[in-house]
Amino acid sequence: MRASMECTDARELLYDQRHDRLDDMDLVLLEAHLQECAKCRDHRMRLVGMLDSAAHHDPLKDVAFDRDALFERISGQLQAPELTPAPVKPEIVKKTVEIHEEYRRRPRYGAIAAVLVACLLAVLLVPRMLDDGTTDVPVSDHGPAMVELILDDDDSTPTSPAARPGQAFEGLTEQAIDSTVLSVFASGEARWRLEGTRDLRLSVEKGVLLVEYVPDGQTSLTVSSPTFEARVTGTVFYVIADEARLGVLSGQVEVAGRTDASILRVGAGQEVDRTQNLAPISPAVTEAATKHVDLAAHEDKLSSRPVEATEPIRRPPAKPDSAARTTSKTSPAPPSAEGNNIQDERRAALSARARQAMADRDYAQAARHYEALLGELPADDSAAMTVRLDLARLYRLHLGQPERAVGHLRAFVMSRPDDVAAPSAVQELCRLLADSDKTDPLCIGR
Amino acid sequence: MTQAAYGTQPQFDTESQWIIRAAKGDMVSFRRLYDRHVDYVTCQVARLMGPGYELEDIVQEIFVQVFRSLATFRHECAFTTWLYRLARNVAIDHLRKRSKTVSLADWRPLKCSSQQWAKLEARDQIRVLYAAMQKFSLENREAFILHEIEGLKLREIEELTGESINTIAARVRRTREQLRGILEAATSEEARSAHAWQGDES
Numbered sequence: 001m002r003a004s005m006e007c008t009d010a011r012e013l014l015y016d017q018r019h020d021r022l023d024d025m026d027l028v029l030l031e032a033h034l035q036e037c038a039k040c041r042d043h044r045m046r047l048v049g050m051l052d053s054a055a056h057h058d059p060l061k062d063v064a065f066d067r068d069a070l071f072e073r074i075s076g077q078l079q080a081p082e083l084t085p086a087p088v089k090p091e092i093v094k095k096t097v098e099i100h101e102e103y104r105r106r107p108r109y110g111a112i113a114a115v116l117v118a119c120l121l122a123v124l125l126v127p128r129m130l131d132d133g134t135t136d137v138p139v140s141d142h143g144p145a146m147v148e149l150i151l152d153d154d155d156s157t158p159t160s161p162a163a164r165p166g167q168a169f170e171g172l173t174e175q176a177i178d179s180t181v182l183s184v185f186a187s188g189e190a191r192w193r194l195e196g197t198r199d200l201r202l203s204v205e206k207g208v209l210l211v212e213y214v215p216d217g218q219t220s221l222t223v224s225s226p227t228f229e230a231r232v233t234g235t236v237f238y239v240i241a242d243e244a245r246l247g248v249l250s251g252q253v254e255v256a257g258r259t260d261a262s263i264l265r266v267g268a269g270q271e272v273d274r275t276q277n278l279a280p281i282s283p284a285v286t287e288a289a290t291k292h293v294d295l296a297a298h299e300d301k302l303s304s305r306p307v308e309a310t311e312p313i314r315r316p317p318a319k320p321d322s323a324a325r326t327t328s329k330t331s332p333a334p335p336s337a338e339g340n341n342i343q344d345e346r347r348a349a350l351s352a353r354a355r356q357a358m359a360d361r362d363y364a365q366a367a368r369h370y371e372a373l374l375g376e377l378p379a380d381d382s383a384a385m386t387v388r389l390d391l392a393r394l395y396r397l398h399l400g401q402p403e404r405a406v407g408h409l410r411a412f413v414m415s416r417p418d419d420v421a422a423p424s425a426v427q428e429l430c431r432l433l434a435d436s437d438k439t440d441p442l443c444i445g446r
Numbered sequence: 447m448t449q450a451a452y453g454t455q456p457q458f459d460t461e462s463q464w465i466i467r468a469a470k471g472d473m474v475s476f477r478r479l480y481d482r483h484v485d486y487v488t489c490q491v492a493r494l495m496g497p498g499y500e501l502e503d504i505v506q507e508i509f510v511q512v513f514r515s516l517a518t519f520r521h522e523c524a525f526t527t528w529l530y531r532l533a534r535n536v537a538i539d540h541l542r543k544r545s546k547t548v549s550l551a552d553w554r555p556l557k558c559s560s561q562q563w564a565k566l567e568a569r570d571q572i573r574v575l576y577a578a579m580q581k582f583s584l585e586n587r588e589a590f591i592l593h594e595i596e597g598l599k600l601r602e603i604e605e606l607t608g609e610s611i612n613t614i615a616a617r618v619r620r621t622r623e624q625l626r627g628i629l630e631a632a633t634s635e636e637a638r639s640a641h642a643w644q645g646d647e648s
Contacts, residue, residue: 012626015594015622047629053575054571055595057568057569059489059492063488065502065505070505074509074510077506355619356619359600360612
């Protein structure tokens with residue numbers, strides 16, 4: 001007997017189990033999986049232990065302060081005169097304005113170029129440090145984003161740290177570009193251009209750019225400058241380079257050298273500096289950058305990418321149910337590594353959207369996403385079987401379409417007769433058929 | 447303190463009246479609001495920030511801001527909702543300014559064996575959880591705490607925070623995935639250590 005549930009799914013369901021939000025079928029599947037999987041049992045013990053401890057803990061027990069005394073201090077602070085700035089002499093104001101005007105008139109190419117150079121240097125140095133002289137270009141097949149850097153040999157670039165964190169992002173303005181996947185924010189002095197429709201090429205000659213890239217699975221992005229070229233593939237990420245650092249605000253980026261097999265993984269909220277140290281992004285940098293790009297909105301865009309709208313769904317060649325038997329018998333050519341990445345991405349996006357729809361109680365939408373996901377998965381894949389059970393539950397409990405639930409249950413049982421969930425599925429299948437005065441060979445003797 | 451000590455009439459002792467009076471500078475009414483809500487505020491801030499912070503100063507700052515902002519309260523939402531949003535803003539601001547450094551001692555229990563974990567005290571488990579949550583964005587962390595620890599439904603969190611339910615759901619989901627990754631990484635490390643240890647034995 002084998003557990004039909006993947007560990008990832010089981011660990012996700014642990015949260016719902018903890019809140020008693022699992023329906024009977026999921027509960028049975030989960031318990032069966034836990035019975036067989038020691039790692040997931042350990043995961044549950046740790047996860048539930050931590051969450052329950054925190055939930056049952058009364059934080060007030062740890063609070064030692066005297067509430068009356070605290071109120072006295074609050075009152076004292078409120079009644080104390082507030083500090084007000086001393087009046088500023090008019091001549092000082094005039095001088096300040098003059099300096100400001102002079103600064104505005106003066107070209108700031110030097111400062112901006114220094115910041116850009118610092119940004120680029122960060123991108124340059126990381127892969128150089130990783131370079132071990134091999135010629136293979138590493139391609140991530142599991143990371144959500146990949147930055148591949150192609151370097152030139154010019155290492156005479158001077159460095160100049162920005163005056164303070166986040167300064168590089170001040171004064172950026174969003175540029176009007178004809179792209180649905182790209183948003184570019186540029187400094188006033190920036191010189192750049194965007195070419196291509198699917199193979200996008202962003203060339204930066206001068207200035208500071210902050211780029212938000214939300215790929216749709218059909219586009220690729222290459223960013224180039226006089227001193228480096230970065231090809232961006234995979235999913236979505238931000239690269240914020242500031243003060244000779246490469247920072248990631250959302251998602252995860254894997255940085256690799258042109259001739260290097262090793263990968264430096266930079267997560268959200270992390271910067272990598274020229275000494276290859278990972279450090280948290282300073283709040284000032286995050287704050288400055290997020291004035292231009294809303295991270296929550298960005299992640300929402302990721303989860304609602306129009307994947308199936310732009311890419312035809314490729315059905316797997318063989319299916320155990322009758323519907324599948326009517327499809328073409330021609331097997332698709334084995335996908336390339338890049339194709340696999342795109343396919344994984346598409347599946348992940350569909351799965352995320354289905355879960356989101358479930359959370360929103362938009363069950364019809366959830367069913368559409370799950371059906372699309374099913375179409376993306378090989379017929380005999382265990383994940384496809386899980387999706388079938390999800391769909392059966394959706395159609396049965398939420399959408400009032402028992403005939404569709406029957407189809408998925410039957411397909412599941414036919415494909416996985418020895419699965420631990422098969423008896424429950426058969427029972428449910430037969431009950432649904434009996435409700436509509438129908439029968440099935442699977443139900444004989446029941 | 448009794449009502450008489452405050453010198454207020456019973457018929458005016460509703461929270462709305464306290465708010466109106468406190469907004470005009472009446473410290474007696476403000477004290478009543480403080481008494482009613484200080485535990486709620488402290489509890490929410492403690493949950494959001496986790497162990498290891500001096501909450502007294504933060505609670506003080508929150509109530510100072512409450513007093514100064516009461517005139518802006520329009521009764522368009524529950525007072526506790528308004529209070530929560532103000533408190534979380536102060537707490538998050540504080541967390542941004544002084545992010546806690548996670549010590550190895552905070553992490554160590556996560557890498558212990560299953561048997562050792564089962565014997566851990568609740569407070570140690572909480573320390574591990576908050577050490578892990580240092581890796582989450584503050585917005586994700588807030589959504590996760592409200593949903594998984596406070597047990598609020600997404601709709602309730604939507605009302606409390608003013609964020610859309612989709613955003614909240616996405617934050618909870620992302621945080622779950624992050625926490626799963628942290629646990630998996632820690633347990634695989636623990637398994638490697640155990641394996642190495644067994645190899646040493648042999």
